[in-house]
Amino acid sequence: MxxxxxxxxxxxxxxxxxxxxxxxxxxxxxxxxxxxxxxxxRRHVGPRWLVDPGPNSDQLEELLWLAAAAPDHGRLIPWRFVLVPAESRHLLGRAFALALLDRDPGASEEQLVTAREKADRAPVLLVAIACTVSDRADVPPVDQLVSLGAAIQNIQLGAVAMGFSVGLSSGRAMDSMHVRSLFELAESERAICCISIGRSVKSNGVGRVRPNVDVRSLPPPPLSSLRCTTSSRLLALGSSDWRSAAPNAARSARRPIRPIPLMPTFITLI
Ligand SMILES: Cc1cc2nc3c(=O)[nH]c(=O)nc-3n(C[C@H](O)[C@H](O)[C@H](O)COP(=O)(O)O)c2cc1C
Incomplete structure (x- = not known):
């Protein structure tokens, strides 16, 4: 390790x-x-179902080390996390409520209480912030967001490995001026989602049926454009239909993949 x-x-x-x-x-x-x-x-557990104890400070540090292991094109570290401790949750709750009032000046007291409570639900709450830069043509912002997604997933999986459950929550308030000013976001930064971590009091249930992953092989190019060679430059275009061998192949048969014949192993495009 x-x-x-x-x-x-x-x-x-x-x-x-x-x-x-x-x-x-x-x-x-x-x-x-x-x-x-x-x-x-791993499955999403809504913050309202997450109770004490959450990760302690050592465990939290471990989880952030996992975030740091995320792939990071250009090594830009295009994200950061803010821990919102229990004693500061009311500030986030206030920002959520003010954001709701901006969107809906007629929001009821009950709606405002609910908005405030959203900040006060799980033992540990991290806010994931994207710090993307746009002046790197070789590392577009979407690459940087992928890195953030990977960092979030690393945290989630690490927390699950420790026996916790995790929920992600975003919502329109994240882009509000109230949340932005609470976290003192620079213009290029954006609060993406809250990561709530704790023990789940919800029955795990069967969870959702995982989606079929849409993956296909490129069809083989016309043989006239290929020359078989023993060159070590490998371009593997063909493959067998891996899905037919998958254990849940029957369930994943949403869009059958046309079987593609195996291509010669070593192919170099001329
Ligand atoms: C960036 C992001 C933001 C999310 N925000 C919310 C949210 O605001 N409310 C919510 O109920 N779930 C939210 N989710 C969780 C998804 O609803 C959940 O991942 C999805 O239902 C699939 O369930 P699973 O995570 O158990 O596979 C969010 C997920 C991501 C990746």
Whole structure:
């Protein structure tokens, strides 16, 4: 495992690189089943169902280390997180209520109370903030948002691995001037969503049926444009229909994929 600035218990000095002696591959293979079960067991749990205890400060730090492991094109670190501790939740609740009043000046007292309560629901609440830059043609903002999504997902999966449940919530208030000013957002920044973490008091249920992932192989180009070679430049265009071998193939048959014949392994486009 690689850690950033973890402290080595023996030497009390930063153990910056703790790579498993046998490298990454065996770890990934041994842990795949557990990783798959973990990933598939994650589901959104609304903040109202999340109660104490949430992650403690050490666990929270671990989760933020996971966020830092997200892929980051250009290494721009185009996101940050703000922890809203219990004693500051009323400020976020107030911002939510003011945002509602801006949108609907006739909002009832009950609606305003509900808006305020949204900030006060889970033991731990992080706000994910996108800090994208637009002056990097090679790293468009959408790449940067993908990085934020990956960071959020890392936090979610880490929290689930610790036994917590997680809910994401966004909503129109996130873009309001009240939320923006509370978090002192720069013009280029945007509050994307709240990440609520705690213990779920909701029955896990069966969860939603996961969607069919739409993935197809490129159709093979006409043979006249290809020359078979033993070159090591590999362009794998063809594949067999992997879905037919998947365990839930029957359920995933929303749009059948036309089977594509296997192409020769080494192909170089002329
Ligand atoms: C950026 C983002 C914002 C979200 N905001 C909300 C929200 O405001 N309210 C809500 O009920 N769910 C919200 N969700 C959670 C989705 O509703 C949830 O992921 C979806 O229903 C799929 O369920 P699953 O996460 O259990 O697979 C959000 C998810 C994402 C990725």
């Amino acid at each position: 690689i850690r950033g600035t973890a402290t080595s218990p023996e030497k009390d000095e930063p153990a910056t690189l703790q790579v498993a002696a046998n490298g990454f591959e065996p770890i990934a293979r041994v842990d795949f089943d557990r990783a798959r079960d973990l990933i598939q067991s």
